[in-house]
Amino acid sequence: MDDGSKSGDAGAADSAPVAPAFETELHAEGVTFGAEDAALLRAIDDAGSLNAAADDLGRSYSRAHKRLSQLEGAFGSLVASQRGGTGGGGSTLTERARALLARFERLRSGLTGVAEVAETVLPGEVVDRTGEIATVETGAGRLRALAPPDCTAVFVTIRADTVTLQDADGAPPAAETSARNRFRGTVRTAERGESVATVTVDVGADPPLVALITARSSDLLGLEPGMAVVASFKTTATRATPRA
Amino acid sequence: MDDGSKSGDAGAADSAPVAPAFETELHAEGVTFGAEDAALLRAIDDAGSLNAAADDLGRSYSRAHKRLSQLEGAFGSLVASQRGGTGGGGSTLTERARALLARFERLRSGLTGVAEVAETVLPGEVVDRTGEIATVETGAGRLRALAPPDCTAVFVTIRADTVTLQDADGAPPAAETSARNRFRGTVRTAERGESVATVTVDVGADPPLVALITARSSDLLGLEPGMAVVASFKTTATRATPRA
DNA sequence: CGGTGTTGTGTCGGTACCGACATAACGTTT
DNA sequence: AAACGTTATGTCGGTACCGACACAACACCG
Incomplete structure (x- = not known):
């Protein structure tokens, strides 16, 4: 799980472990x-x-x-x-x-x-908007996300289980898929578990993009640190929340 | 059990509008x-x-x-x-x-x-399992999903915002992608909103697969009822829950 | 025909929580 | 120095909820 600790929180005092939870109804x-x-x-x-x-x-x-x-x-x-x-x-x-x-x-x-899934949250600014969908300028480039109305300074959160990775060579052209957000990057780390692997991809932004994929996919793609990949995720699965 | 109180609610009770909600903490x-x-x-x-x-x-x-x-x-x-x-x-x-x-x-x-996102839930049975990931036999074929231990009769729920669509022609058959679940199907309905489109895809299962994509993607793909598409979704984003 | 353990219904007392209120401490402004 | 509105702290009374208990109705079984 992400444990916060991003974007310079002056955490001088007690660093209380704050855990997300919910109650379903x-x-x-x-x-x-x-x-x-x-x-x-x-x-x-x-x-x-x-x-x-x-x-x-x-x-x-x-x-x-x-x-x-x-x-x-x-x-x-x-x-x-x-x-x-x-x-x-x-x-x-x-x-x-x-x-x-x-x-x-x-x-x-x-x-x-x-x-409880890992996620990467990027600060950014809304530069365009049509309906619910905003184009956000981030450290990794522009991406599209669902955004509430009336906000320009936002955090974009990309859940690790929505990021799909592809081999940078065999990647099909962008037009033929409905995953609108595509970023080229290089694998930074790849932890392979029994059935699931957590991969971080350097795409230029400060917190690297984290992706959760099956161990099998990790093997098939031959993921290794330094490898060039294309990370893509749907805009309807990524959300922007007001930063201020 | 009595339900006998009149006001013709024998059917009204069936259509009790039960709304999912939650409380975040x-x-x-x-x-x-x-x-x-x-x-x-x-x-x-x-x-x-x-x-x-x-x-x-x-x-x-x-x-x-x-x-x-x-x-x-x-x-x-x-x-x-x-x-x-x-x-x-x-x-x-x-x-x-x-x-x-x-x-x-x-x-x-x-x-x-x-x-609040739409989702399609398919009944199925676990036929194989490695760690957290189970292979489930459903009406649409076999798919992989995260599953809790010790259950064979399950519901698989596929959230509409995790389904990506591709043109059936331009889609490389076994492309090197980490989206392990791929199904060929035909578009049944496509409702295009201002910025978001809801598409239902017939993949053989009783409830059609519903996908939430951007209106722009819908336009680019030229989605229309009857069109052949490939629907794919990651196994780390689909979950199985016990049915019994 | 009584025995049995459950459902169905009501009442009573305790407890935890909450709002209202009272009061002290505080420091800038006048 | 007085005034002001806030923070900080404690107490009191009401209320809503919950567990405990009591009791009637019930229907099958020995």
Whole structure:
């Protein structure tokens, strides 16, 4: 993960490790389905009853039941409850509840990827703009990014998992692909893990461009420090945020 | 389960508009910097004093001050306060506070992009795995994605802003690129906005692949329904989540 | 027909949080 | 020297939330 430490922050005092995080939610009808609710549903699925689920989670039954009613009012029926019967009854998740959980998990997974992937952030200035897309002048040259309105001094952040590398020789002409940002550079470092490799590419800007590619791609391209490559990334995947 | 309350919501419950959302946070030393804290800092920057800032936000001064102390204990000094003086003093943000705000905004911006961009999710089954990367068999063929351990039935989600399109003719078959997932397909729809275009590509799977590209790229490629294209996306940008 | 363990519903007390308020310290300006 | 509006600190009362508890309804089973 990037740990900040760019653009001269006078970090004289304590250098507290600040970690990005998030909380994923699903909204419907004014109530928000959060991580606790997901845990409740999963516990119900495991335990087979709301009572046991609340117990497992260390929460009170009455609260759990109240919360569940609230959720069902907003998201539709989530559990099929049965009282009486052998063992007194029980509750099982409905298909809708499972879909909700899956949706929640997909969102969480996607956000996790963004929050913890490495990224390179370049200071720059907006020199042109059409609609949401701005052309930004940076140390590495001009690039295009999604930008909020009314800002000229920006940071451009390029997530490492959106950068694709190509051999500088066999690179196809720019016109035939939809990746509008292309930069020639040389590989500075290449750390190959078991299945994933992190590559930094010198493209002229102060922080080198960092790319996250599969180890297999790294092998196929024969990446080595000093090698000439073309790094490209889509403008719809790179974002500018106001600097001031 | 009862759902029996009338008002014909048996179908309305199905179409419950559930909206993904999130809350961005920065953690340090056990305290979490959230949206409220960001608003507080921004209000201080605007008003020039903690007192006026708390007033503007409709919050109590004592609470705001207490919270600020807490934050400074974890993140370092955030405001330069001066009591006495013309007007009684005031508070201004330190460079560290501005850096923190910028970091927060970058994270928020990145997460926003993920949360609200279109995506295509395909059911599939893991058929192979090396480390974090799994090969998944889907309706469109085999693709590679990051996957959590121990799951075979998965959903693969491909975010629209990570899909790049190429002309099917000019695309070198096995070009030396690090985008490992490549699918030939035909354009089904192409909606061109002012600066961004949303394209759906039929690649054999039930939900068509949706790609978000710049309007300029759409023009350059001459995208039209029925056109043959190659859609490619990096495996480090696509994620699999457990389906069961 | 009673036993069983659950769902469904309500009430009560404790706790954590928050806003309101009071007060001291402070230093520049008048 | 007095005035001013801020920072800095503490206390108090209200409120919202939560866990604990009580109790009725239920339906299957021995």
